[in-house]
Amino acid sequence: MKPLDIKQYNSWVKLLTAISVATVLYSCANSSATPGMPQQPPPALPVVPVTTANATTFREYPASLEGKVNVEIRPQVEGYLEQIFVDEGAYVKIGQPLFKIDPRTYNESLNNAKSTLLAAQANVSKAQVEIDRLTPLVEHNVISDVQLKTAKAAYDANVAAVKQAEAAVANAQINVGYTLVKASANGYIGRIPSKKGALVGKDDVLTVLSDISEMYAYFSLSEPDFLSFKNQFAGNSIEEKVKHVPAVELALADNSIFGSKGRISTVEGQFDKTTGAISFRATFPNPGGILRTGNTGKVRIPQQFTDAMIVPIESTFEVQDKVFVFTVGDSNKVASKPITVTGKTTNYYFVKDGVKAGDKIVFAGAGNLQDGVAIVPQPISADSLLKAKPL
Template sequence: MKPLDNMKTNYSWVKLLTAISVATVLYSCSNTSATPGMPQQAMALPVVPVTTTTATTFREYPASLEGKVNVEIKPQVEGYLEKIFVDEGAWVKTGQPLFRIDARMYNEALNTANASLLAAKANVAKAKVDVDRLVPLVENKVISDVQLKSAQAVYDAAVAAEAQAKAAIANAQINIGYTLIRATANGYIGRIPFKAGALVTKSDALTVLSDIHEMYAYFSLSEPDFIAFKNQFAGNSIEEKVKQVPPVELALADNSIYPVKGKLSTIEGQFDKTTGAISFRATFSNPGGILRTGNTGKVRIPQQFNDALIVPMEATFDVQDKVFVFVVGDSNKVASRPITVTGKTTNYYFVKDGVKAGDKIVFSGVGNLQDGMAIVPQPMSADSLLKAKPL
């Protein structure tokens, strides 16, 4: 047989085998599909009733903490740091000495100002003598009043120079006082970046003084959260609503709850154009000094629900930012229904509308359901579910 005949024969076998394979696949598909008119077997799925409960949930917002007093200590005169009276982390009281700057050049400035004052006083006395000498001569018309006016001008200049010398003395005394830097409030000393002998200027921060007996927790609310906040609490103004907020909690960085509750105390006047958020402040007492400036955490604002409908999160699914459940109706057929969520816990949604108490919803397996499908309900009690998945 010629090679060309062999190629034609092989090609014919390939076509035949391909046709047989396609026919086999089509036959298998036709046999495995449901027979028209025959009902599909209903799935057995757990079903739980919608129930009500009373609970307190928390809205959490990231926060940064600062002491009630958080002051940078800066020198008001330049010079060499002569002595440091405190150590980093020390507790100090108002007026306690912290640093001393070498005051020698300021003492010399005071000596110079004192000498200038003595000279100015002498000039005043001399000018006064000249004026007193010329007054009777002018009155008796021995000389013209031009000389008296000139002498009076010299006297006035001498008086001004004396006042200027006194001001220089006062300024020198103030600068000498600035060389001893004292605590402006009670608090803890922060890091001290300079050591004795270093040259410091007015722009240098010698340390930070923090009073942490009370701590401020700053946090922000987005516009939707702010609207929800306004709707949650009673009052005709934001100030009145803030007063109605119950004590808030602080979750620390390790998710533990700070033992002392705080109070929402103030609110910023406008939204930040960059972030679209508005700032709040909560105040926490800090008797043990556990909290420090720079700590982070989460402010937890309580939200009370009385006889609220609850729906397990596991029973829900999301479609285009809306939350749905499958409600079991007549003939055990399911229908999807949107719900309005007003709050949530770890395992449950609090629902405003969309379902009512007593409605039976599919608890799990909702991803396999479509509207109108029939199921075989496997009833679950709300109490057993709450024991297995607490609020």
């Protein structure tokens, strides 16, 4: 069937407007009628059939975004900031130099440790000479073996001193290495609060390095939403159900949809006692680094419907948190029926029960009706309605 052109659509809208006006006039006439006066004819109201359709809707949950790696870059030695090699917002690769702390103090400590090591090694050599001198004397019973044992003990002590001095050298070398602060991951440099010449220590954060090649979107589901989630997807465990969730979308702060779809990757092990919600994490690829840590948005989880009954939202009315429609029965009399809604789009409800496919319902003017009132149906085909008001 060809789509409605604008002229046909405008005529259809005018028809509905005229029908609504007629309904109001009929209602007013009924309220002012007096006994004995001729009764007004039944109102003419648009009627549509309940039909089925395949569709995908989305449930949206507010989310906060973080890069997959957010590393606080801290100095591991204290000193004056001698050089800053990068600027805020720069992209760096792992191992790239970022900052340099004045190394002079640590170089001197290294030189001192090396001198101590040389002295310890000399003492080992001296102790070995003493052992070599005493060994033949003991073998020929010139002296007692006590002196040789004492010399060997001194040798062992000097060997231990060498090991200790080697450790001190290694530690001093590590500290010298720490004066050059390097990137521990690929990513973007954040704010740099300390400037050149500032005294920095282990408690200071030089910057934050963010790897945003992938973004983590953290969002929460209430307990009812979590139970609905468990019932919606196949699997014997939450891990299996997560694997069956289709790709999710990310709506940004301006309501635009991010170009890359993501996947739900993890679910927390317990509910937050304060909020009564459980946290989920979705992972999105981030080509070009468009998203940054601190962004907000909404994770959109798809809900797929196959041959689901659809009812126009404007055909419904609510009473005490229940949704109703007026069905048209025998003699064109209307009856209110509660329906169970399982999802919605901008224009339609997806209905589980309460009506069945093929049932005729009042499309507009339901707010002025009562059970048992007869109407003059003005049929509207399901195809025409879906073209004018798409899913």
